[in-house]
Amino acid sequence: MSEMINQTEMREKYLRKGMLPSIFCNGCGHGSSLDYTFRAIEELGLDLDNMVFASGIGCSSRIPGYINADGLHTTHGRSLAFATGVKAANPELDVVVFSGDGDATGIGGNHFIHAARRNIDITVIILNNFIYGMTGGQVAPTSPKGTIATTAPYGNLEGAFDISELAKSLGAAYVARWPVFYPSQPIKSIKDAIQTKGFSLVELMSPCPTAYGRRNKLGNIKKLWDWYEDNSILAEEYDKIMNYGTDEEKAETINKIKIGVFQHTEKVGFFEAYEEQIANLMANDDKKWGGSK
Amino acid sequence: MIEVLDDWCKGCEICVNRCPVQALEISEIMNKKGVRVPRLKAVNKCHQCRLCEQLCPDFAITVIKEEKEEGEEKECKLIIGGVCAD
Ligand SMILES: Cc1ncc(C[n+]2csc(CCOP(=O)(O)OP(=O)(O)O)c2C)c(N)n1
Numbered sequence: 283m284s285e286m287i288n289q290t291e292m293r294e295k296y297l298r299k300g301m302l303p304s305i306f307c308n309g310c311g312h313g314s315s316l317d318y319t320f321r322a323i324e325e326l327g328l329d330l331d332n333m334v335f336a337s338g339i340g341c342s343s344r345i346p347g348y349i350n351a352d353g354l355h356t357t358h359g360r361s362l363a364f365a366t367g368v369k370a371a372n373p374e375l376d377v378v379v380f381s382g383d384g385d386a387t388g389i390g391g392n393h394f395i396h397a398a399r400r401n402i403d404i405t406v407i408i409l410n411n412f413i414y415g416m417t418g419g420q421v422a423p424t425s426p427k428g429t430i431a432t433t434a435p436y437g438n439l440e441g442a443f444d445i446s447e448l449a450k451s452l453g454a455a456y457v458a459r460w461p462v463f464y465p466s467q468p469i470k471s472i473k474d475a476i477q478t479k480g481f482s483l484v485e486l487m488s489p490c491p492t493a494y495g496r497r498n499k500l501g502n503i504k505k506l507w508d509w510y511e512d513n514s515i516l517a518e519e520y521d522k523i524m525n526y527g528t529d530e531e532k533a534e535t536i537n538k539i540k541i542g543v544f545q546h547t548e549k550v551g552f553f554e555a556y557e558e559q560i561a562n563l564m565a566n567d568d569k570k571w572g573g574s575k
Numbered sequence: 576m577i578e579v580l581d582d583w584c585k586g587c588e589i590c591v592n593r594c595p596v597q598a599l600e601i602s603e604i605m606n607k608k609g610v611r612v613p614r615l616k617a618v619n620k621c622h623q624c625r626l627c628e629q630l631c632p633d634f635a636i637t638v639i640k641e642e643k644e645e646g647e648e649k650e651c652k653l654i655i656g657g658v659c660a661d
Pocket residue numbers: 339340341342343358381382383384385386389409411413414415416417422
């Protein structure tokens with residue numbers, strides 16, 4: 283592999299330097315995700331001028347503002363609708379959406395479901411911190427049961443959305459989930475997601491020390507980052523233990539979060555299929571409406 | 576060598592805590608926000624794996640590869656399966 287780009291060059295090439303340091307709190311994982319995205323783009327040799335970054339509202343949705351490329355900071359939960367429009371207007375563009383767990387599965391849940399189902403050829407990077415970070419820590423559809431939040435002071439009673447499972451069942455072309463504390467897997471997944479035709483999701487578990495960690499007594503930044511390490515497990519490893527492990531091993535594993543690549547297929551994206559349909563109709567003009575004129 | 580863009584550092588210590596060989600420490604140097612910034616320890620086993628550079632959420636660290644001097648034998652600091660991987 284060629285030598286990885288160094289940070290000094292990366293800042294010059296990819297960041298709107300005047301916007302930095304970011305608004306993210308000390309120890310927030312969101313910045314690392316952006317770092318990995320830049321490295322993925324660099325390794326793929328993509329041209330930032332041929333890319334558009336879209337986002338909704340939330341801390342995670344601030345990300346496109348730091349990228350030295352065209353971006354759309356849209357309304358809460360609606361980034362996928364805007365991204366779909368960009369892709370419709372110019373299918374040649376690489377469109378990457380940054381979204382939060384709240385933005386993508388709360389207010390924007392239906393946009394997410396239908397963009398995946400329609401197989402819009404975009405890459406969605408969801409920074410899942412199990413909470414509405416920007417607004418001070420309300421429960422999100424992803425908050426684990428028992429989460430203490432401003433809207434659940436005695437503990438969340440609702441079951442949590444598994445974003446990757448959802449995308450997988452909707453037939454997304456690419457689905458992967460990683461914690462942010464290992465760089466190489468997220469970088470590889472972002473590369474694969476961008477290159478895969480069809481709807482691609484990379485879910486990155488991003489620690490939020492301010493609105494999630496502190497309230498849930500997960501300790502300081504180090505302990506919170508360690509929590510993700512202790513509470514996630516490779517999906518293959520998980521399945522092996524649940525099938526063949528001892529009762530003790532199973533009990534230790536059952537509540538851990540599965541990580542890995544969950545789906546990787548090639549699917550013709552919606553707009554490509556649309557172009558194809560038009561080409562077919564033009565070629566068979568007389569049969570356009572299923573009969574002769 | 577490790578270069579820190581001091582004024583972008585927020586002091587999360589993720590670089591210090593995650594370095595596989597504990598090569599970094601929080602120094603006495605303060606940036607303009609009053610955050611004490613990381614530096615390599617005087618004696619360290621940094622093998623330039625660049626983990627700190629990639630993990631830093633604030634784009635503040637650059638690891639600069641040190642070229643091996645002509646003829647110099649460098650001690651390998653990370654051996655995986657009998658092969659030097661540092
Ligand atoms: C229509 C509308 N409703 C509510 C809000 C308030 N609001 C802003 S950000 C946010 C939650 C963001 O959470 P998430 O997407 O998980 O991002 P995070 O901040 O956690 O990264 C909410 C509810 C809004 N801006 N617009």
